Amino acid sequence: MAVRRITVAAEVGLHARPAALFVRAAGKAPGEVTVAKGVGEPVNAKSILAVLSLDVRNGDEITVRVEGDQAGQVLDELVRLAETRESAGG
Numbered sequence: 001m002a003v004r005r006i007t008v009a010a011e012v013g014l015h016a017r018p019a020a021l022f023v024r025a026a027g028k029a030p031g032e033v034t035v036a037k038g039v040g041e042p043v044n045a046k047s048i049l050a051v052l053s054l055d056v057r058n059g060d061e062i063t064v065r066v067e068g069d070q071a072g073q074v075l076d077e078l079v080r081l082a083e084t085r086e087s088a089g090g
Helices: 014-028 048-053 071-082
Strands: 002-007 033-037 059-066
Touching: 002 071, 014 033, 014 048, 014 071, 059 071
Parallel strands: none
Antiparallel strands: 002 059, 033 059
16 A cells, blocks of 8 residues: 655646546556545545545645555556646646
């Protein structure tokens, strides 16, 4: 299992295209992937509706948890996406 706290840098947070890219990357993980905003309850990071429901904005802190094979690689990609400043996701 791999866990990391991230400050979201995308101009629009995890909305629109950044959220879609984040969910797509999470979907590559064979195990469970969750994301939580602040100290809130984690949601399924493979679900676009769940991620959008968090209402993650620029500057918000999220915690991402990845389980299973290649957890570190998947987590690194999710961190890269969350820390990308462009609203188009890079």
